[in-house]
Amino acid sequence: MILEGKTWKYGDNVDTDVIIPARHLTTADPKELAVHCMEDIDAAFAVNVQPGDIIVAERNFGCGSSREHAPLAIKGSGVTCVVADSFARIFYRNAINIGLPLLELGSDAKKIQAGDTLRVDLAKGIVENITRGEAFQAQPLPGFIQEIAQAGGLVSYVSGVRK
Amino acid sequence: MAMTMTEKILASHAGLESVQAGQLIKAKVDVVLGNDITSPPAIAEFNKIGRPVFDKDKIVLVPDHFIPNKDIKSAQMAKTLREFAHEHDITNYFEVGRMGIEHVLLPEEGLVVPGEVIIGADSHTCTYGAVGAFATGVGSTDMGAAMATGDTWFKVPSAIQVNITGSMPKYVCGKDVILTLIGMIGVDGARYQSLEFTGPGIANLSMTDRLTIANMAIECGAKNGIFPIDGVTIAYLNGRTKKTYQAVSADSDAIYTRKIDIDLSDLTPVVALPHLPENVKAVRELPEISIDQVVIGSCTNGRIEDLKQAAVIMSGKSVHPKVRTIIIPGSQAVYLEALEKGYISTFIKAGAVVSTPTCGPCLGGYMGILAAGEKAVTTTNRNFKGRMGHVDSEVYLTGPAVAAASAITGRICGPEEMVK
Numbered sequence: 001m002i003l004e005g006k007t008w009k010y011g012d013n014v015d016t017d018v019i020i021p022a023r024h025l026t027t028a029d030p031k032e033l034a035v036h037c038m039e040d041i042d043a044a045f046a047v048n049v050q051p052g053d054i055i056v057a058e059r060n061f062g063c064g065s066s067r068e069h070a071p072l073a074i075k076g077s078g079v080t081c082v083v084a085d086s087f088a089r090i091f092y093r094n095a096i097n098i099g100l101p102l103l104e105l106g107s108d109a110k111k112i113q114a115g116d117t118l119r120v121d122l123a124k125g126i127v128e129n130i131t132r133g134e135a136f137q138a139q140p141l142p143g144f145i146q147e148i149a150q151a152g153g154l155v156s157y158v159s160g161v162r163k
Numbered sequence: 164m165a166m167t168m169t170e171k172i173l174a175s176h177a178g179l180e181s182v183q184a185g186q187l188i189k190a191k192v193d194v195v196l197g198n199d200i201t202s203p204p205a206i207a208e209f210n211k212i213g214r215p216v217f218d219k220d221k222i223v224l225v226p227d228h229f230i231p232n233k234d235i236k237s238a239q240m241a242k243t244l245r246e247f248a249h250e251h252d253i254t255n256y257f258e259v260g261r262m263g264i265e266h267v268l269l270p271e272e273g274l275v276v277p278g279e280v281i282i283g284a285d286s287h288t289c290t291y292g293a294v295g296a297f298a299t300g301v302g303s304t305d306m307g308a309a310m311a312t313g314d315t316w317f318k319v320p321s322a323i324q325v326n327i328t329g330s331m332p333k334y335v336c337g338k339d340v341i342l343t344l345i346g347m348i349g350v351d352g353a354r355y356q357s358l359e360f361t362g363p364g365i366a367n368l369s370m371t372d373r374l375t376i377a378n379m380a381i382e383c384g385a386k387n388g389i390f391p392i393d394g395v396t397i398a399y400l401n402g403r404t405k406k407t408y409q410a411v412s413a414d415s416d417a418i419y420t421r422k423i424d425i426d427l428s429d430l431t432p433v434v435a436l437p438h439l440p441e442n443v444k445a446v447r448e449l450p451e452i453s454i455d456q457v458v459i460g461s462c463t464n465g466r467i468e469d470l471k472q473a474a475v476i477m478s479g480k481s482v483h484p485k486v487r488t489i490i491i492p493g494s495q496a497v498y499l500e501a502l503e504k505g506y507i508s509t510f511i512k513a514g515a516v517v518s519t520p521t522c523g524p525c526l527g528g529y530m531g532i533l534a535a536g537e538k539a540v541t542t543t544n545r546n547f548k549g550r551m552g553h554v555d556s557e558v559y560l561t562g563p564a565v566a567a568a569s570a571i572t573g574r575i576c577g578p579e580e581m582v583k
Binding site (some may be wrong): 017027028041064068072088090148 | 300545
């Protein structure tokens with residue numbers, strides 16, 4: 001699948017408390033969560049994010065709480081993909097499990113700036129920065145994690161594979 | 164092939180002779196845990212799969228985050244959890260009045276034992292590494308799927324060996340050990356890895372200290388933190404668990420990607436400054452920092468020994484007039500024991516409030532939310548921006564003795580000031 005969208009850029013250690021603060025965890029509805037997504041570090045995000053936009057961050061994105069509400073809020077906001085230098089492991093699992101694509105880019109993530117337009121080839125793991133004329137290769141998803149992602153998430157995978 | 168404790172436990176649960184770091188496996192789980200925030204979405208995913216629960220004795224459900232219900236929506240979430248527990252006849256559902264903060268409650272009830280694979284839809288599930296189990300946090304979908312299938316997938320983590328020697332000086336506690344470690348390696352220093360605690364110093368760490376240390380393994384990104392099974396473990400489990408268990412130990416030639424040495428004798432009381440748990444400083448090196456609130460409790464430091472440390476400091480003293488102090492025993496059993504030992508009386512006489520067990524303030528849920536500009540000293544585990552309230556509030560993480568001393572003086576200070 002090829003995705004194209006504008007970049008929202010964040011730094012190191014964006015934790016799940018700022019992705020979706022606990023005061024909003026009385027719902028698990030992605031649309032309701034999306035209204036408050038990122039509000040403690042970037043009030044403009046929820047207001048201005050467009051369907052198809054892409055989040056790019058640096059090290060350890062999604063650290064902290066295991067709340068699946070964090071990738072749900074991002075998905076609910078219309079973001080199609082998160083690209084980062086690295087991801088915290090529970091966020092990584094959760095995103096795969098709910099069908100939010102992730103690409104781990106290493107230090108190349110630094111070269112992408114807010115507002116850049118990216119074209120992302122998920123199957124090949126290629127991130128092309130159209131604005132700056134650069135392209136980067138991400139690590140492909142390993143083994144059956146790719147199958148979970150392709151099934152659209154863990155529940156579809158479990159239901160399909162094990163019936 | 165030589166294996167770490169984590170590798171041995173994962174291999175046995177995957178039905179394999181051996182596993183190695185990086186390998187993707189499917190492993191059987193011994194316990195699947197959820198709370199009132201993470202279980203409702205897990206139940207929704209479970210229902211989509213359309214199968215019965217894999218084992219009603221191996222699912223543990225604990226309403227602890229927003230309970231006693233803080234508002235109508237959280238009441239609805241707790242109700243979802245309760246009805247699911249009743250519908251599926253879940254053996255270990257803990258109702259308000261009989262519950263505790265999950266990671267205080269499960270070890271206390273003997274529900275987690277050495278050699279097990281435990282997943283919980285809560286990041287601090289790694290706490291149970293203290294008793295020699297492989298325990299890790301997952302999300303709601305993982306929990307929902309595992310409630311149906313009884314297994315889950317893992318990437319076998321590579322390991323960091325944390326070699327512990329010496330014994331802790333007075334006023335140093337398990338919290339200082341783990342904060343010091345996080346300060347050394349950073350909040351992603353063990354990302355995707357296991358922290359394998361080894362060395363002669365472990366014999367000098369109580370189960371309370373170990374639970375606190377393993378609890379915060381996630382705060383340096385670790386998948387799990389695990390302690391060897393020794394006399395302290397066995398003594399803790401005796402009379403507490405009905406489960407049988409196998410004492411797993413690491414091979415002497417197991418592979419670690421990194422070795423970190425911590426001499427407990429060198430440690431001093433520390434505080435993690437806002438807004439990351441890695442911003443660790445010795446209490447004695449801090450400038451004067453006036454505070455507005457103190458919270459003593461949580462899955463990190465809500466056990467009886469933690470309350471004892473605080474009570475010893477606060478006995479016969481008064482909380483500073485400008486400070487609100489909230490003390491939260493981690494379970495009903497801890498609460499009762501603290502009552503019987505006189506700690507609760509000490510706290511109330513000192514001018515602190517004592518609450519029923521809840522995660523409330525730690526995650527900015529309720530029961531002690533911070534206003535803009537306020538500073539809190541807490542024995543909890545995260546000091547991220549906005550974690551306990553307003554985005555412009557500040558959280559300072561520390562152990563119970565420093566928190567109690569700070570409550571008295573109204574500024575961050577060490578417990579030795581109290582006994583001068």
